[in-house]
Amino acid sequence: MDVVFLIGRILFAYLFLGSAVGHLTKSSDMAGYAGSRGIPAPRAMVLGTGVQLLVGGLMVLLGVWGDLGSLLLALFLVGAAFLMHPFWKESDPMGRQMEMVQFNKDVALAGAALAFFWVFQNGVDLTITDGLFS
Template sequence: MDVVALIGRILFVLLFLGSAFGHLTQADAMAGYASSRGVPQAKLAVLGSGVLMLIGALMVLLGIWLDLGALLLVIFLVPTALLMHPFWKETDAMAKQTEMISFQKDIALAGAALLILALYAGYGPGLGITITGPLF
């Protein structure tokens, strides 16, 4: 089961690593979109969220205070869902559906990250291959 948990962690963080890379290398373009969604100090928010995702994803991937890494991803995901995908504000049916899907994806990923946090904080190194034990 250790290998299965490791494979699950790898698959889970691939999305965040790719997104973090985009945030850090295409910050200006992403800041324009974030600004259009009403995010204050959009470029700083894009860069900060890119760093948050990168650190959280690497911690989960490598098993270094994996529970803290999962919490960092939750801290990224919930505000992103609320700020960037407010489907309830959309009037166009297609836009509303698109934003609802993105909102639900972010919330589901936050739930998965919370589950990872709880499992690793509760069972520690007995649940998969890690470099360190849990922080919490």
């Protein structure tokens, strides 16, 4: 079963590592979008969250303090859901639906990150370190 968990970690981390690359290489474009959503200091926030995604994704992937990495990803996802996808503010039905899908995706992934946190807390093989909070 440890191999199944490792495969799950790889698939889960893939999303965040790809997003990290986008945040760090296309920060100007992403900052424009973040600014349009009312995010203060959008370029700094995009770069900061890019680092957060990179570090959290690598921690989960490699199993280096995977519990901390899971929390970093969960915090990013909750923030992204509420700050970047506030569907309740959309007046256009299509825009509202699109933002609701993104909001729900982020909330569901945050739940998955918390499940990873729990697993790392309870010990698993095929990691480099134990959890930081174990």
